[in-house]
Amino acid sequence: MTKHIVWDWNGTLFHDIHAVVEATNAVFEPHGLAPYDVEGFRAVYSRPIWAAYERMLGRSLLDGEWERLDFEFHEHYHRLMPECGLAADALSTLRSWEESGGGQSLLSMWAHDRLVPKVTELGIARRFLRIDGLLAGFGSRKAESMVAHLAALGVDPADVLVIGDSLDDAHAAQHVGARAVLYSGGVTGRAALATCGVPVVDTLADALDHA
Template identity: 70%
Template sequence: MRHIVWDWNGTLFHDIDAVVGATNIVFEPYGIAAYDADGFRAVYMRPIWTAYERMLGRPLDDGEWERLDAGFHDHYHRLMLECGLTADAVGALEAWSATGNRQSLLSMWTHDRLGPKVAEFGIDHHFSRIDGLRTDSGAPPAMGGHKAASMAAHIEALGVDPANVLVIGDSVDDAHAAQHVGARAVLYTGGMTSRADLHALGVPVVDTLTDALDHA
């Protein structure tokens, strides 16, 4: 492998506490008991609205997804200020840079927030490209959906052969996005998806980001 595409939320950025905390706040009015990290992982899936329907035990009403999503992000953007990089994120990025190979970052978080946050941690120089959700129309980007189309656009913009790409992420969706473009995937257990769901995909599963590099 000569290029790594990293995921952000739940992979390089250890934000599980903010995700679970924000989710608990927006679902509190529904009388749903608060989740811990493992409980959240048991219901998490993408697209996110299907996870919300699983939590509620019913389909979402018209406009309900938009309200829940807006409320979640309001609370997430406050709670994430207490979150930091995954313990070995910097070491893994530096180790791969030292090989002379390239790496990039693709997130389903909004692009206008992603870039400044990555720069804040002082790791932006490791990436040949950083992409989050963005729109050319001025309308809010569609949050919560699948990553496959974004991955295809990211790979095309990089101009790399997908056969030479390793995707490192924390969700089933990361693996599906890699498969969509013909890349390989390694999945990390410290994010938002249960270990059982990760293993069910038949791709390598690791407990540290450093271990993920062994598959590159």
């Protein structure tokens, strides 16, 4: 039985797929790449992201190129992000789980100092027992962050359901012994999500059916 849900942010609770695609197109336009639409982007997206960039370019990245492309992406993304908001059923789903008596927290690989103000701005910070984003100087693997997140909460991984839009979310759940549900509204295509062997849903509300 699930007692606690760990939510992902970007692409899950926060509906930012269009900003991600537009930022990616802006980065690669000078390289002569045709713009992607959402489904085209999902078809080429994978992690690590540098490997996806190599597929887009059709060549290996040059020394220092990954860092430059990543910086440019985030510059464009943060310019476009104010146009984004919560997923259509995010608020009602958070409220429903809270009213059922379950606990919930937020774990993101987005910068902590940007994550917390955005969650607060959107009026949902109080619904989480803990909010963790990526801190400077720490590793960027979600599995490692999940270990620290659950330890800080003091919850048993066996009682936890992780809900996210990426294979990394499922891998992080498996790493700690939690369960996972993957949501198709983010950056990863549904077919790729289905390869992970966990339930895949098209709405956040449907994810609660697996809690």
